[in-house]
Amino acid sequence: MFRGLMLILFVLLLGLQYRLWFGEPNLRQIWQLETMIEQQQLQNEQLSERNKQLEAEVQDLKKGLSALEERARNELGMIREGETFFQLVDPQPQARQR
Template sequence: MYRWVVVFLLLMLVGLQYRLWFGEANLREILALKEAISEQQQANEKLLERNRQLEAEVQDLKQGLAALEERARSEMGMIREDETFIQLIEPRQ
């Protein structure tokens, strides 16, 4: 009788170990999902920061002409009539 109980318990242990390592939602899959979640959270943080910067830029553009003028000068190379435009290019390394 004792032998059958031990055999039954060993079979249960093997069955549970099989499910843990090779079954549905096994340890490897869970670890891979945790890593994917971590990577996605990092990507989300970067995007949230980008959104904050864009929102601040939109507010600046709505509130005053100084930000609009700065953007026109830096991105479009616009200059006033009495100014001289000088562009400095850093050498490639």
């Protein structure tokens, strides 16, 4: 009788182990999902930081004229009336003469 009980417990243990390693969902799938969750959380943090920077830039553009002027100068080449604009150009390397 003791052997029969041990055999039944052993079969149950094997069945549970089979389900744990090969069933649906198994440990490998759970580990993969945990890795995917960690990667997604990292990406979410990066995007959240980017959103904060963009929000700060939007607020600065809405409230302050200095940021708007800086952007116009850099991107559109704005020059104020009475200012002198100097453009510095790097010299082209001379071609080898033979």
